[in-house]
Amino acid sequence: MMKKILSLFWTFFKIGAFTFGGGYAMIALLENEFVEKKKWITKNEFLDMVAIAESTPGPVAVNSATYIGYKTAGFKGAAVSTLAVCIPSFAVIFCISLFFEQFLKLTYVSYAFRGIQVCVIYLILSAGLKMLKNIKKTAFNIVILLSVIAAMVSCSVFSVSISSVCYILICGVLGTAAFFLKKLKKGCD
Amino acid sequence: MIYIKLFFSFLMIGALSFGGGYGMVSLVQETVLSNGWLSESEFMNFIAVSESTPGPLAINMATFIGSTQGGILGSLFATTGVVLPSFIIILLISAVLKNLLKYSAVNAFLSGVRPCVVGMILATASVMALSSLLGFVDLNTAAEPDIESVIIFAALWCIHIIFKKVKKKTPSPILMIILSAALGIIFGTV
Incomplete structure (x- = not known):
């Protein structure tokens, strides 16, 4: 058991330290490590995990660490894996935070960051477009998507602030309502 | 607190x-x-x-x-x-x-x-x-x-489109950050 926990710690530490650019890059890495090499979880369990990690809130890396940790070694496994996956980010970012402000004061760095800020817009936009491509183009999805964009952009233009929490909850409730309406309609036919 | x-x-x-x-x-x-x-x-x-x-x-x-x-x-x-x-x-x-x-x-x-x-x-x-x-x-x-920012943005999208056409995948975020930093420095010094 102890050996398994140590191995969980080390594997998730590596995953936390070497996955750049978000959770999806690490799914393949996790599968290779836990399904093919160690055989601690089955292919089906892994697919379940991906579905769960993607539909529950929070980073995919943390969700899968907790899930795989629990499946392999219970609560202790879950706690150790989650901690291990967070430590590298925490350490790196904490160090950066100590000198970031001074760093930005250097002339060339400040020039560079003017360009980088433009890149951030590009990165967010291209991430959004990629997700847009993968979403099913049903009438419901398109209406929700366009209304959210229209609402958020106009709120910003008119300097009104509505929390993102509201959008998420309202759309969730609309999704639930649409589902039950459909069911009701089927019942009537 | x-x-x-x-x-x-x-x-x-x-x-x-x-x-x-x-x-x-x-x-x-x-x-x-x-x-x-x-x-x-x-x-x-x-x-x-x-x-x-x-x-x-x-x-x-x-x-x-x-x-x-x-x-x-x-x-x-x-x-x-x-x-x-x-x-x-x-x-x-x-x-x-x-x-x-x-x-x-x-x-x-x-x-x-x-x-x-x-x-x-x-x-x-x-x-x-x-x-x-x-x-x-x-x-x-x-x-x-901001003309400079618009130019950098346009340049990044061109690279994005070229990458998709030629390599069939999107360019890595780090590559794009480095490129935009270089463009920022060029515009800043010129």
Whole structure:
């Protein structure tokens, strides 16, 4: 058991330290490590995990660490894996935070960051477009998507602030309502 | 108390960030701006730092804000806050609610959240583009387009399109950050 926990710690530490650019890059890495090499979880369990990690809130890396940790070694496994996956980010970012402000004061760095800020817009936009491509183009999805964009952009233009929490909850409730309406309609036919 | 505020702000972000990666970008943005923890431009700088370092954006953001607002303890509180909801929800699912995702009501709720998150990401990018590229903040101020930024943005999209045509995949974020930094330095010195 102890050996398994140590191995969980080390594997998730590596995953936390070497996955750049978000959770999806690490799914393949996790599968290779836990399904093919160690055989601690089955292919089906892994697919379940991906579905769960993607539909529950929070980073995919943390969700899968907790899930795989629990499946392999219970609560202790879950706690150790989650901690291990967070430590590298925490350490790196904490160090950066100590000198970031001074760093930005250097002339060339400040020039560079003017360009980088433009890149951030590009990165967010291209991430959004990629997700847009993968979403099913049903009438419901398109209406929700366009209304959210229209609402958020106009709120910003008119300097009104509505929390993102509201959008998420309202759309969730609309999704639930649409589902039950459909069911009701089927019942009537 | 700053520690408690950091903990609960990031707990909320952790509990509501669906869709991974940039799913939480608008929520984090409004949290840090409304608390005065970062300015809009500092927020964008930090997204770039987070993309160039390993680990999920949510954890990086929590650690950074925590550290700048409350030192090491602050970053521990914020990071714990952002991770806790995932940890608890996944534990519940794997131990007790094995079939949570098989309940149709849960799926119905998520079917509304999914397009919403995509819309939120696209809207955030559009608002940032309006203010940083076109200098358009709200109706009370006149737009002042920033030509250099527009050129950098256009250049990045050209590279994106070329990469997709030739290599059939999108260019890596780090490559694009390095390129935009180089362009920023060129425009700054010339």
